[in-house]
Amino acid sequence: MQVVEDNQLKPREVPMRNALNEVLRGEYVKDCEKGLARWNRVLAEEGSTERLYLPNPRFHRHVGEYAGHYFDLEGNLISHDEFEQRKAEWLPTMEDREYVRSLMHPVYEPGKIANWIAPPAAGIKGKPFDFEYVRL
Numbered sequence: 001m002q003v004v005e006d007n008q009l010k011p012r013e014v015p016m017r018n019a020l021n022e023v024l025r026g027e028y029v030k031d032c033e034k035g036l037a038r039w040n041r042v043l044a045e046e047g048s049t050e051r052l053y054l055p056n057p058r059f060h061r062h063v064g065e066y067a068g069h070y071f072d073l074e075g076n077l078i079s080h081d082e083f084e085q086r087k088a089e090w091l092p093t094m095e096d097r098e099y100v101r102s103l104m105h106p107v108y109e110p111g112k113i114a115n116w117i118a119p120p121a122a123g124i125k126g127k128p129f130d131f132e133y134v135r136l
Contacts, residue, residue: 004069009077014065021064029057060091 002009056075058066070083107114111130
């Protein structure tokens with residue numbers, strides 16, 4: 001496994017538990033990539049040249065071997081200053097977060113659904129969508 005040592009990525013053996021965590025993270029990433037492949041097919045069918053992609057698993061880590069170090073989207077080790085200069089390109093800004101929060105209004109009426117959630121194709125066990133599943 002590669003780890004950060006002397007401000008460089010170097011191969012090193014790590015405890016089995018750490019290696020296993022990385023393997024599991026890798027499997028999760030593969031699953032996410034399958035979802036993105038489906039979205040990218042839809043984009044292509046619609047004639048868009050834009051494609052969705054995941055950043056390198058080293059990017060913006062808070063746990064694991066890469067926590068506390070800074071990487072760009074491709075997984076290249078960068079300085080803290082470079083990360084700070086570019087993070088608004090890579091991560092949601094406070095304005096982005098506030099905008100998303102402004103869209104999310106709860107809906108409590110039976111048969112209604114929040115506009116930021118896609119309605120289900122059908123209700124649970126063949127019931128209609130507006131079935132009263134819970135009586136208050």
